[in-house]
Amino acid sequence: MLESFSRSDIGFVSKNPFVPNQTNLNPVRAWSAAEVWGYIWMRGLDYNPLYDRDFERIGCYLCASCLASEWKNTERIHPEMYSGWDGYLRRHAEAKGLPPEYADMGFWRWKVLPPKMVQIAKELDLDLKPKKGTGPAVKMMRGASPCAAGGYSMEAVIDVPSKRDLSYAEDALSVIGEVRYSPEFEIALLRTKEGRSKLFGGGQISVTAGTEKDAEALFERTAKALIRAEMCTECGICARGCPKKAVTIKGGFRVDQKKCNKCGKCERSCMVVHYYDKMRI
Numbered sequence: 001m002l003e004s005f006s007r008s009d010i011g012f013v014s015k016n017p018f019v020p021n022q023t024n025l026n027p028v029r030a031w032s033a034a035e036v037w038g039y040i041w042m043r044g045l046d047y048n049p050l051y052d053r054d055f056e057r058i059g060c061y062l063c064a065s066c067l068a069s070e071w072k073n074t075e076r077i078h079p080e081m082y083s084g085w086d087g088y089l090r091r092h093a094e095a096k097g098l099p100p101e102y103a104d105m106g107f108w109r110w111k112v113l114p115p116k117m118v119q120i121a122k123e124l125d126l127d128l129k130p131k132k133g134t135g136p137a138v139k140m141m142r143g144a145s146p147c148a149a150g151g152y153s154m155e156a157v158i159d160v161p162s163k164r165d166l167s168y169a170e171d172a173l174s175v176i177g178e179v180r181y182s183p184e185f186e187i188a189l190l191r192t193k194e195g196r197s198k199l200f201g202g203g204q205i206s207v208t209a210g211t212e213k214d215a216e217a218l219f220e221r222t223a224k225a226l227i228r229a230e231m232c233t234e235c236g237i238c239a240r241g242c243p244k245k246a247v248t249i250k251g252g253f254r255v256d257q258k259k260c261n262k263c264g265k266c267e268r269s270c271m272v273v274h275y276y277d278k279m280r281i
């Protein structure tokens with residue numbers, strides 16, 4: 001009944017960027033919670049009984065914006081769900097070298113801590129930065145700079161947990177442009193109309209393009225392809241949204257290159273690709 005501030009200006013029709021074909025209609029978006037409740041009572045309509053058990057918003061209990069009080073309610077009503085998520089947060093904190101307060105005190109809820117949480121972390125002397133080498137990272141060797149042979153070039157190393165062989169990266173790159181892949185030398189070459197990139201098995205990326213902007217854009221897409229290949233959770237969202245039915249999920253992201261029209265829809269809908277923005281550059 002009570003929505004987040006970020007949804008306050010939502011339109012009558014909205015699309016879920018991560019779930020292809022999901023269209024949301026929001027007919028009562030301009031109603032306040034009191035008006036909605038007034039309507040329900042006036043009409044004697046059914047409503048979710050969790051509202052009678054002190055829940056204000058009912059949705060995903062894993063959501064970072066779920067109220068701490070409601071999270072405690074979840075512990076009481078559904079201890080199995082509570083312990084599952086709580087256990088995950090604790091294991092995640094341990095793997096990243098974070099203090100237990102990360103889970104206990106809800107620090108996991110913020111990408112950027114608000115002032116009050118910064119103050120608490122300071123008072124408790126908590127180090128909330130993940131330990132180096134525990135997450136994906138970009139180590140830039142050379143930013144986009146003029147190349148002696150013309151155009152611009154860039155070089156970097158992407159540090160991602162390596163779960164799969166480079167043929168998965170070949171498939172992820174193939175939705176961007178033409179790819180040639182050598183399993184023997186562990187190298188994939190990508191060619192697009194803007195430029196070329198080379199991706200090596202150790203995560204090194206080297207890009208050349210006509211302009212600085214193109215070099216940066218091609219670098220970003222190559223890096224995202226590698227992240228996607230290595231960190232794919234096999235959620236299947238991309239396969240469901242592919243207009244050419246070219247995607248299969250077999251131990252990771254796979255593409256039938258003969259069917260793919262390089263529309264990029266699968267790349268844009270991939271949650272894992274969005275990790276790129278969190279990487280230290």
Ligand code: SF4
Nearest residue numbers: 232233235236238270
């Ligand atoms: S590439 Fe993997 S993680 Fe990304 S949408 Fe497809 S199945 Fe999901």
Ligand code: SF4
Nearest residue numbers: 242260261263264266
């Ligand atoms: S959505 Fe399908 S057709 Fe489009 S780029 Fe991805 S694999 Fe190719």
